[in-house]
Amino acid sequence: MNIFNILRDVPLHKTEVSILDYIQNNTERCLREGIRSAATACHSNPSTLVRLAKKLGYSGWLEMVYFIKFNIAQPRLELTNDRNFMHIEPANKIHDLFALIENAKLLIHGSGFSQLVAQYVYNKFLVTGVNASLSLWPDYEILEQKTATPWECIWIISKSGRSTSTLNWLNALKNKNIKLVCFTGDHNSPLAQAADIAFIIHDPQKFDDDIYWSNPFFGYCILAFEQCLKQWFNDKNQRALALS
Numbered sequence: 408m409n410i411f412n413i414l415r416d417v418p419l420h421k422t423e424v425s426i427l428d429y430i431q432n433n434t435e436r437c438l439r440e441g442i443r444s445a446a447t448a449c450h451s452n453p454s455t456l457v458r459l460a461k462k463l464g465y466s467g468w469l470e471m472v473y474f475i476k477f478n479i480a481q482p483r484l485e486l487t488n489d490r491n492f493m494h495i496e497p498a499n500k501i502h503d504l505f506a507l508i509e510n511a512k513l514l515i516h517g518s519g520f521s522q523l524v525a526q527y528v529y530n531k532f533l534v535t536g537v538n539a540s541l542s543l544w545p546d547y548e549i550l551e552q553k554t555a556t557p558w559e560c561i562w563i564i565s566k567s568g569r570s571t572s573t574l575n576w577l578n579a580l581k582n583k584n585i586k587l588v589c590f591t592g593d594h595n596s597p598l599a600q601a602a603d604i605a606f607i608i609h610d611p612q613k614f615d616d617d618i619y620w621s622n623p624f625f626g627y628c629i630l631a632f633e634q635c636l637k638q639w640f641n642d643k644n645q646r647a648l649a650l651s
Contacts, residue, residue, distance in 0.1 A: 427459075430445065434480045494606075496594060503603075504635065507588070508532075508639055509643075514540050546575055560588060564589070565590075569593070587604075588602060606632075609623075
């Protein structure tokens with residue numbers, strides 16, 4: 408993470424920028440050798456560094472350096488490595504999924520609580536430049552008639568994989584040349600069985616159709632999606648390096 412992404416709304420002059428850049432790249436040295444050494448390295452003086460810390464809202468030099476160390480300079484913890492909460496069926500289709508993300512016109516759908524995950528996936532695709540649309544409409548056939556948009560891949564999020572809305576969409580998609588990706592908690596559900604690529608998410612409350620009890624399923628869906636994005640980003644970087 409770059410500190411200037413955090414401070415983009417704070418007006419900084421050239422000296423302050425160079426000081427922050429130095430601290431970000433030398434946090435351990437700043438803590439070990441102190442403010443005077445840092446001021447000398449930045450061709451400045453200790454009072455300027457203290458004023459900068461105050462300007463940014465810190466109580467002093469040390470608080471500013473510690474904030475930069477623990478929130479910016481240290482490597483980011485990888486929070487999406489644990490894949491015990493999900494698996495992909497079939498696992499060997501992951502690169503097909505990446506190709507769909509990059510090249511296909513996607514439509515994201517979810518109903519009920521799954522709308523929240525669908526909205527998250529759609530928003531994330533928007534900021535990553537993926538050609539995606541969002542539909543919370545329960546009837547795909549009416550949606551198709553109203554828009555006449557030739558979607559090439561549809562993503563459906565459904566905890567049970569057999570809700571009325573999901574079954575309506577599956578019936579409408581029969582015999583259409585549209586790829587189907589799903590997030591569901593039941594690998595035996597009609598949704599998982601119909602999908603070209605299925606994210607099977609751990610659901611400890613499979614029979615709680617009203618979503619009454621506490622359940623990490625929807626959180627796991629977002630983590631699984633973020634894991635997928637991370638792999639996609641890595642795959643794109645590797646291909647770019649191979650071509651360079």
